[in-house]
Amino acid sequence: xxxxxxxxxxxxxxxxxxxxxxxxxxxxxxxxxxxxxxxxxxxxxxxxxxxxxxxxxxxxxxxxxxxxxxxxxxxxxxxxxxxxxxxxxxxxxxxxxxxxxxxxxxxxxxxxxxxxxxxxxxxxxxxxxxxxxxxxxxxxxxxxxxxxxxxxxxxxxxxxxxxxxxxxxxxxxxxxxxxxxxxxxxxxxxxxxxxxxxxxxxxxxxxxxxxxxxxxxxxxxxxxxxxxxxxxxxxxxxxxxxxxxxxxxxxxxxxxxxxxxxxxxxxxxxxxxxxxxxxxxxxxxxxxxxxxxxxxxxxxxxxxxxxxxxxxxxxxxxxxxxxxx
Amino acid sequence: xxxxxxxxxxxxxxxxxxxxxxxxxxxxxxxxxxxxxxxxxxxxxxxxxxxxxxxxxxxxxxxxxxxxxxxxxxxxxxxxxxxxxxxxxxxxxxxxxxxxxxxxxxxxxxxxxxxxxxxxxxxxxxxxxxxxxxxxxxxxxxxxxxxxxxxxxxxxxxxxxxxxxxxxxxxxxxxxxxxxxxxxxxxxxxxxxxxxxxxxxxxxxxxxxxxxxxxxxxxxxxxxxxxxxxxxxxxxxxxxxxxxxxxxxxxxxxxxxxxxxxxxxxxxxxxxxxxxxxxxxxxxxxxxxxxxxxxxxxxxxxxxxxxxxxxxxxxxxxxxxxxxxxxxxxxxxxxxxxxxxxxxxxxxxxxxxxxxxxxxxxxxxxxxxxxxxxxxxxxxxxxxxxxxxxxxxxxxxxxxxxxxxxxxxxxxxxxxxxxxxxxxxxxxxxxxxxxxxxxxxxxxxxxxxxxxxxxxxxxxxxxxxxxxxxxxxxxxxxxxxxxxxxxxxxxxxxxxxxxxxxxxxxxxxxx
Numbered sequence: 040x041x042x043x044x045x046x047x048x049x050x051x052x053x054x055x056x057x058x059x060x061x062x063x064x065x066x067x068x069x070x071x072x073x074x075x076x077x078x079x080x081x082x083x084x085x086x087x088x089x090x091x092x093x094x095x096x097x098x099x100x101x102x103x104x105x106x107x108x109x110x111x112x113x114x115x116x117x118x119x120x121x122x123x124x125x126x127x128x129x130x131x132x133x134x135x136x137x138x139x140x141x142x143x144x145x146x147x148x149x150x151x152x153x154x155x156x157x158x159x160x161x162x163x164x165x166x167x168x169x170x171x172x173x174x175x176x177x178x179x180x181x182x183x184x185x186x187x188x189x190x191x192x193x194x195x196x197x198x199x200x201x202x203x204x205x206x207x208x209x210x211x212x213x214x215x216x217x218x219x220x221x222x223x224x225x226x227x228x229x230x231x232x233x234x235x236x237x238x239x240x241x242x243x244x245x246x247x248x249x250x251x252x253x254x255x256x257x258x259x260x261x262x263x264x265x266x267x268x269x270x271x272x273x274x275x276x277x278x279x280x281x282x283x284x285x286x287x288x289x290x291x292x293x294x295x296x297x298x299x300x301x302x303x304x305x306x307x308x309x310x311x312x313x314x315x316x317x318x319x320x321x322x323x324x325x326x327x328x329x330x331x332x333x334x335x336x337x338x339x340x341x342x343x344x345x346x347x348x349x350x351x352x353x354x355x356x357x358x359x360x361x362x363x364x
Numbered sequence: 365x366x367x368x369x370x371x372x373x374x375x376x377x378x379x380x381x382x383x384x385x386x387x388x389x390x391x392x393x394x395x396x397x398x399x400x401x402x403x404x405x406x407x408x409x410x411x412x413x414x415x416x417x418x419x420x421x422x423x424x425x426x427x428x429x430x431x432x433x434x435x436x437x438x439x440x441x442x443x444x445x446x447x448x449x450x451x452x453x454x455x456x457x458x459x460x461x462x463x464x465x466x467x468x469x470x471x472x473x474x475x476x477x478x479x480x481x482x483x484x485x486x487x488x489x490x491x492x493x494x495x496x497x498x499x500x501x502x503x504x505x506x507x508x509x510x511x512x513x514x515x516x517x518x519x520x521x522x523x524x525x526x527x528x529x530x531x532x533x534x535x536x537x538x539x540x541x542x543x544x545x546x547x548x549x550x551x552x553x554x555x556x557x558x559x560x561x562x563x564x565x566x567x568x569x570x571x572x573x574x575x576x577x578x579x580x581x582x583x584x585x586x587x588x589x590x591x592x593x594x595x596x597x598x599x600x601x602x603x604x605x606x607x608x609x610x611x612x613x614x615x616x617x618x619x620x621x622x623x624x625x626x627x628x629x630x631x632x633x634x635x636x637x638x639x640x641x642x643x644x645x646x647x648x649x650x651x652x653x654x655x656x657x658x659x660x661x662x663x664x665x666x667x668x669x670x671x672x673x674x675x676x677x678x679x680x681x682x683x684x685x686x687x688x689x690x691x692x693x694x695x696x697x698x699x700x701x702x703x704x705x706x707x708x709x710x711x712x713x714x715x716x717x718x719x720x721x722x723x724x725x726x727x728x729x730x731x732x733x734x735x736x737x738x739x740x741x742x743x744x745x746x747x748x749x750x751x752x753x754x755x756x757x758x759x760x761x762x763x764x765x766x767x768x769x770x771x772x773x774x775x776x777x778x779x780x781x782x783x784x785x786x787x788x789x790x791x792x793x794x795x796x797x798x799x800x801x802x803x804x805x806x807x808x809x810x811x812x813x814x815x816x817x818x819x820x821x822x823x824x825x826x827x828x829x830x831x832x833x834x835x836x837x838x839x840x841x842x843x844x845x846x847x848x849x850x851x852x853x854x855x856x857x858x859x860x861x862x863x864x865x866x867x868x869x870x871x872x873x874x875x
Binding site: 233238252 | 705709716717
């Protein structure tokens, strides 16, 4: 009450632009600091080739993290993205190996991802189970299905035409980076400009109020999980295109990196808050750090340590700058 | 009177430029039951929060037995012997009565193991004094509200409280439960415990208090001895000038907009009503009489088990708020924070939710339209400060309420359902909300107002329905609408039933 009256009207513009984009600026500063440190420590870190490398290495996580961001904004979580990706990967790979054309195989793989997401969404929004538990259950279930389907063996011999799609580059930019860039743009527009985006923020921000205001709660949540599943499948396509094989165990612990990118980017696990730009920056921060540490020949144990510290630091800075809500 | 037990000495409290308490001074003798009266927003709650150490006064002092409380904070207030019984009881439902009574300072053995047996025996001792029927080992969630209140009082005794402040303790009690509470309070007073009793129910105040302080707009406007005054005088003091402004104009027409036939839900039983164009229909009744549930049913938020609803003569299913909105119905809920606003979003983004098709004709939200439509509706409701792009949580309760009304204006709602429209809203904004409701009626919209404040119901309504235990108990029109008539129909007739119910609970808990 007091704040509304005590703040002069001049703060308006800041109040509008603030919040999300100030937070995004913070993430960007974080990225710049990390890049600067590595630029000093690692010769050639800032070379064009290595920068593209970083983007390429971040693209899979960024793709997952975009879907994760939407789910987190809706007040949920999707722990099943890795196994969803694995299931889509082995399905698409099998189809490719038996000679189905790449576009069809890709479409089926993405549909598989969407179906996994729809199942999660159904259990959360219609049955009313808790997102954490539902996707913890499907984390195992989807993984098991992928293993059972392949008998635990990798699907080898993915044809070159498929691989070419994900290994090429457009104007010197690796195709995966372009694809994920486009997805990010669409996700940004969806969140900022469409009723669905508005509904997502409302459902996550206050589900009961959103319900009374006429927001279609179930539809909104289901859509978020379906998008997350589809993007997990897309990430799988990128990976098997690069590797030329689909392992049923691929995507192990992907969910944690995706959640980390979203959280570094400002998404609140309480729901109602998150940023596409922030998530992309978060994914790049994680990618840049791993790239830099690898170039420095740092043991992977320390990479893990660095990842953990980055997440904690981001959250502490978040809390310190925002104060208590 | 020697030294007073409790004294407020020029207590002032400001939030920024807003002064909510303006030099309040009064004292309470040992064993006195002291009423604290005033309308919503008069400053009672702020004063209580200062007493219980939640707020620090900007100026002035609070003295206990002549000594000022210097260190503020809930803990030091407790230590000074002050106990608060909140309107919303602050208990953990799954824990036992005894666990709740020792919440935050459990009795332990060797400093680590909670000594449940000792806690229960001490709890039983404290309860024995006021209500021996309550089992200290029963989970507190299984108790009736009245009994849970008694547990709070017992807890206060356990802590050797010298002053017990009660904030509207009877808002969810039946009359016979109030009788019991009154006995307990008078008993406390006999033991020398001072009670500060906040309520706006005159009957209660006159029955149990010896003196009362009356507050209005943050100031003390009177200190009265109950034996030397009457209800009318006190009400006059509370409301001040406003009383004269309460003229009611009706814009009701004959055209039926909404009709409900024999509708029922969990808490609503077989209710039939009609609502006309331009009409303001008041719904009165005790807390728990099913008023909120009736509104929720009409708003599509609660499932309807029987009956039919017609809008403009056509049957409507109302399976969800979305469907109700499409039929022109909008609910302004009582609990704004929980059911009204999306706190982190701007005012205009809160408005847009209910009428997305208007803002996003081709699937993309039109920024210009978002600004212009929300600006128009917010000007109509008078948002202050006029900052549609600011997060809604940064506004006062009254302005949040205006934003929610704007939401329905933007959705071209024709039937407004208001649940306690001025709960938690300061006096100035209250008048604005009243004016808005009247304006809606004047423009040919139809309004249902649920309120526990009888003056509010009387001020606003063309017609009043009184609910009792889920059913319609009475319909009052024109001159029939009086506080007395409403109260007479709202109170359950069968106090006999009440006694039987209480007896049943007693046997339950003693098992």
